[in-house]
Amino acid sequence: MHIENRTFDELQPGDSRELRRLCTQDDLLVFANVSGNHNPMHIYNLDGDGDGTPEAVAPGMFVGALVSAVIGNLLPGAGTLYRAQSLVFHARAHADDELVSRVTVTDKNESTHTVTLATEVRRVSDDALILSGVAEVEAPRHKLSYSSHDLPGLIVQRHRHFEKLLKQAEGLALLITAVVCPEDPNSLGGALLARDHTLITPILVGDAGKIALTAQDMGADLTGVEIIDIPDHAAAARHAVALVGQGRAQALMKGHLHTDQLLRAIIDKSAGLRTGRRLTHAFVMDVPGLAHPLLVTDAAINIAPDLKTKVDIVQNAIDLARSIGIEQPKVGVLSAVETVNPDLPSSIDAALLSKMAERGQITGGLVDGPLAMDNAVDIAAARTKGLTSPVAGRAEVLVVPNIDAGNMLAKQLAFISHAEAAGLVLGASVPIILNSRSDDDMARLASCAVAALHHQRLTGGA
Incomplete structure (x- = not known):
């Protein structure tokens, strides 16, 4: 002015x-x-x-x-x-x-x-x-x-998008969730917090003695909570996966065990959780000052995904974005530049993913790439570069070239931009809630809300 x-x-x-x-x-x-x-x-x-x-x-x-x-x-x-x-x-x-x-x-x-x-x-x-x-x-x-x-501007550190997701999940049936090895305050506390907020019904699978001792140290009440005593972590993961196969659980939640132990049980062909797609990870992030939730994928599972894997990464992310209410997700496939460079493999993959979406090989969203980070999320930067696509400057999903880029981007948003991050593993027949030890209460609740909304869509409830 x-x-x-x-x-x-x-x-x-x-x-x-x-x-x-x-x-x-x-x-x-x-x-x-x-x-x-x-x-x-x-x-x-x-x-x-x-x-x-x-x-x-x-x-x-x-x-x-x-x-x-x-x-x-x-x-x-x-x-x-x-x-x-x-x-x-x-x-x-x-x-x-x-x-x-x-x-x-x-x-x-x-x-x-x-x-x-x-x-x-x-x-x-x-x-x-x-x-x-x-x-x-x-x-x-x-x-x-x-x-x-x-004058300098102000950004309010308020997580309105997660508040909206929690509101959306309020009316859903409780998501019966097998929580694998909740033997520390973070994982047990997160499961009980989601129970108290009527998001999930937890079934605790792990060392019953450690779970009880952790609850005692926390002052938490386990009355009415089903606990299945399996001290060995790998065996606990297999049993939790079996609960899904038996129809007793509708989702999985990682507790105090290594991620690869849980994933190994999930991808076992006899477990029946495979869907034909690669397992991929997505963060749903609530970034202060951003007008919509932002999905970042894949930042936790696929280290150096090839083109075939990236197709599943993109499709899984689109499906999740639609589950949380984004009707036609805008997907920006990131590279260091916004033009195709034969010497930069990520730019080639991005262009191919964009063309595959155009030809109907990826469905449900708008996909464009390669896009640099600035012109993926900032409309002024996109206009400066002469980009006129409906995705450039408006991306709601960011697809990174590899796990290094994804992990750095997600943690920069969390620790510098004060974003909250809800983490989910996709590509299985049920949602898999993957929280970090550093997650606070809002992130844990949002992860469960996102899982509940995604389960509703997977089962035809939306």
Whole structure:
């Protein structure tokens, strides 16, 4: 926004300016953090008055600040200082309301160079008066202008996409999940947390003594939880897989055992979990500031996938993206460049995957590549490079060249960009929840929610 002030000499009674502002949930979180006012009446997911419904009422001083925005930016503008402001509240504004704040010059005092302004804030949808008042300000004497784009931006570290996924999974039947060797606080705690949030019904398969001792150390209650005592990890993995074959479990969850021990049991031909596709891994990531969930694949299983494996990686990721509500996933196949380079194998694979999707060999999504990371996720970068595909700059799924790139990308998003990551192994007949020891509660819950939603789709429930 280009801002230019109105000096005291330029101002006349009747001059009026206004600004419109959509009041968002993130605005209220930012205001709570900046002001220190954590009143639950103003937090989007909290019930502040005990009536069972979150209020998300815009704080009075937030609404008042919208008046100061007009005064500081437009009328009189840059250089203005407050002397006084009265506020009378007539109604309440809430998150998702569009508000218009307006100020009008009513008087000038030549001796003090002060200006009096009538101030108000209204809701745009019904013109309801939210706030009225009177401001007295010291008007600027010198002409000033500047660009508000020079100000640093803010990103709220809130994981709205995972919250939405948890909400989507609320109405589903509990996912009966065989949890393999939950013999440490992370894995056992994650399974019990998902149980408490009515996402899964866990069957604990492992060393019953260690499981009980871990629960005791955690202060966790195992009443009503089925525990199958198999101390050997490899045998526990095989038994958990057998529970799926018997129809007693609908998903698997990795506990405190090596990933390859679990995968070995899953890919055993006698287990019956193979579907004809390669097992692949996908992270569903909730990146603060990004308007949609972001899938990263494959970052955990296939080390240096060939083209045939990448076909399954892409198709599995598309299917998962559709399970969580992305109707036509946009898949960006990453390389170091956005043009095909015969000396860069990842660029060739990316181009072939794009053409295979165009010919119907990969279905359900839009696939484009090669794309560099910047022009896969940033529309301005894509336009700078002259890319006009529906995927460039808008990718919801990122397919990496190899496990090194995938692992680095996912961990950069988690530890530098403060993303949460839900991990799932795909390509088997049931979802396989693969959590990391460093995952927090939200990541563990989201993994179970994603598994439940994917199971619903695999079984024809969606």
